[in-house]
Amino acid sequence: MEKLTDEKIQKGLEVLRREVGSKLLTHVNSCVHCGLCAESCVYYNVEPNEHFVPAKKVDIVSSVYRRYYSTTGKFIPWLTGARKLDDATIEEMVDLLYGSCTMCGRCNKHCSVGVDIEYLVRTGRAMLAEMGYVPETLQKTVDAAINTGNNMGISTEDFVDTLKWLEEELQFEVEDDNAIIPLDEKGKDIMYTLNPREPKFFPLSISAMAKVFYAAGESWTLSTKMYDVTNYAYFSGNLEEGQLIAQRMVDEMKSLKANRCILAECGHGTRSFRWEAPNYLEQGFSFEVETSVELLAEYIREGRIKVDPEKNQEIVTLHDPCNLTRSGGILEEQRYILSKCVKNFVEMTPKGTDNLCCGGGGGQLSMSEYNERRMRISGLKADQIRKTEASVVATPCHNCVDQLIQTNAAYKLNVKIKTLAEIVADAIVLDNENEENIS
Amino acid sequence: MAILEIEGRKFDVDGDGFLSDPYIWDDDVASLIAKSDGIDSMNEKHWSIVNIIRKHWEEKGMAPMVRTICQESGIRLREIYELFPLGPARGACRVAGLPKPDGCV
Ligand code: SF4
Numbered sequence: 085m086e087k088l089t090d091e092k093i094q095k096g097l098e099v100l101r102r103e104v105g106s107k108l109l110t111h112v113n114s115c116v117h118c119g120l121c122a123e124s125c126v127y128y129n130v131e132p133n134e135h136f137v138p139a140k141k142v143d144i145v146s147s148v149y150r151r152y153y154s155t156t157g158k159f160i161p162w163l164t165g166a167r168k169l170d171d172a173t174i175e176e177m178v179d180l181l182y183g184s185c186t187m188c189g190r191c192n193k194h195c196s197v198g199v200d201i202e203y204l205v206r207t208g209r210a211m212l213a214e215m216g217y218v219p220e221t222l223q224k225t226v227d228a229a230i231n232t233g234n235n236m237g238i239s240t241e242d243f244v245d246t247l248k249w250l251e252e253e254l255q256f257e258v259e260d261d262n263a264i265i266p267l268d269e270k271g272k273d274i275m276y277t278l279n280p281r282e283p284k285f286f287p288l289s290i291s292a293m294a295k296v297f298y299a300a301g302e303s304w305t306l307s308t309k310m311y312d313v314t315n316y317a318y319f320s321g322n323l324e325e326g327q328l329i330a331q332r333m334v335d336e337m338k339s340l341k342a343n344r345c346i347l348a349e350c351g352h353g354t355r356s357f358r359w360e361a362p363n364y365l366e367q368g369f370s371f372e373v374e375t376s377v378e379l380l381a382e383y384i385r386e387g388r389i390k391v392d393p394e395k396n397q398e399i400v401t402l403h404d405p406c407n408l409t410r411s412g413g414i415l416e417e418q419r420y421i422l423s424k425c426v427k428n429f430v431e432m433t434p435k436g437t438d439n440l441c442c443g444g445g446g447g448q449l450s451m452s453e454y455n456e457r458r459m460r461i462s463g464l465k466a467d468q469i470r471k472t473e474a475s476v477v478a479t480p481c482h483n484c485v486d487q488l489i490q491t492n493a494a495y496k497l498n499v500k501i502k503t504l505a506e507i508v509a510d511a512i513v514l515d516n517e518n519e520e521n522i523s
Numbered sequence: 524m525a526i527l528e529i530e531g532r533k534f535d536v537d538g539d540g541f542l543s544d545p546y547i548w549d550d551d552v553a554s555l556i557a558k559s560d561g562i563d564s565m566n567e568k569h570w571s572i573v574n575i576i577r578k579h580w581e582e583k584g585m586a587p588m589v590r591t592i593c594q595e596s597g598i599r600l601r602e603i604y605e606l607f608p609l610g611p612a613r614g615a616c617r618v619a620g621l622p623k624p625d626g627c628v
């Protein structure tokens with residue numbers, strides 16, 4: 085760990101100072117140590133050790149706060165359990181806040197007095213980010229986004245080649261040379277976004293969405309300059325970097341003069357842009373921002389695409405991404421889509437806003453440092469999936485998809501992991517298809 | 524940093540099991556890593572994918588796009604996911620001895 089200096093301490097404390105008088109004051113002073121949050125946390129569940137009780141995260145941020153911003157804490161630290169920001173404290177903060185939390189927010193929901201535990205985790209991460217203690221692997225992903233425009237460092241040339249290739253495949257699939265994947269077109273209704281892992285390694289979801297747009301006769305485009313829906317600075321806690329990434333998306337929407345920004349299936353991308361960006365950019369959006377999950381539901385509801393559940397015969401279950409469902413309230417749309425597109429849908433338990441995190445949230449997927457823990461907590465999700473007896477797990481989040489692919493292999497579940505776009509695309513009935521296919 | 528032990532051979536790896544030193548890689552290492560992922564013996568297609576990834580990384584310093592892998596190997600996309608159940612990144616790139624790519628993989 086890098087040496088702690090006075091300058092660093094001041095930078096860290098500045099984060100708390102910015103928040104003083106606001107929400108922070110309530111949440112650092114509310115925990116009544118009832119311990120109820122313990123059982124709600126995936127980490128505590130697989131390893132019932134006091135280190136993993138969510139209140140421990142509340143405590144470390146609160147005790148630093150008290151040491152510097154409360155009178156008693158300043159003068160009689162032991163009385164309030166106040167803690168100095170020193171090397172030992174930092175080390176514990178890094179392990180607790182980055183290494184033992186997926187920012188899933190399930191503890192918030194179960195806390196007896198409503199402490200926003202996850203907000204304190206984020207505040208603590210922001211302090212650590214200011215002081216330069218972001219885990220290296222997580223910072224590398226943020227740096228790639230800042231330096232190259234996407235978090236996997238894909239060149240524009242590679243990006244364009246991939247989309248042209250997908251376009252040819254699409255034309256072949258739908259037997260129509262007019263099926264296109266428009267790039268950088270101005271004045272379209274929709275600017276669609278992607279998670280960079282799609283063009284780089286998992287493009288089936290791009291093809292699926294392009295097929296849906298084609299079937300709906302949508303006016304849409306992708307930007308080759310700013311298509312990355314992710315914002316890993318939301319996980320690292322670095323405010324300026326988070327702002328910079330979100331601002332690029334706003335600028336690109338304006339430059340392409342699109343009306344609706346449609347966010348690909350990405351939980352934290354949705355949260356960080358749709359719900360957090362107006363706060364950290366200190367301005368509202370001058371365009372609509374929606375998720376592709378809502379858009380897919382809209383197409384089906386309004387009859388803009390025809391779907392046939394008979395086309396998806398396998399048993400499908402659903403994993404609700406924490407950021408999209410628990411934090412974002414998108415709960416019914418994915419169920420509506422599945423009810424229209426698959427024959428056999430089964431829920432897992434718990435589900436919806438009480439669902440368990442897959443284990444890959446909070447930037448865990450990028451942090452190799454904590455890989456072992458991540459794969460251990462994913463055992464809970466494996467059990468949930470196994471109990472449904474499903475052979476397909478649908479989830480509207482590419483981050484969850486990756487975690488579930490690994491869970492599938494590690495726990496030998498023998499299931500397929502799909503995005504909603506892929507499921508919808510498989511269920512689509514195109515106009516030129518034989519009417520007999522529709523039952 | 525961690526140690527990955529496969530059939531008595533030990534490798535320094537990162538937390539995700541990617542080689543810490545990509546230059547100790549050779550065909551034997553590739554076969555062993557594949558084994559640890561449940562691919563008991565690498566067939567011609569596995570090798571073709573791995574060699575394309577490796578060559579690309581040696582020349583350009585990063586993993587190729589999956590499009591490049593498909594087009595250079597002539598293997599269809601869906602088959603790549605069957606050959607490497609963990610996908611091109613955590614599956615094939617790891618077997619090819621590359622460092623872990625950034626992002627949601
Ligand atoms: S946000 Fe989730 S992972 Fe983090 S402490 Fe709360 S329950 Fe545990």
Ligand code: SF4
Binds near residue numbers: 121197
């Ligand atoms: S449930 Fe809330 S009040 Fe109780 S220990 Fe956890 S954080 Fe504190």
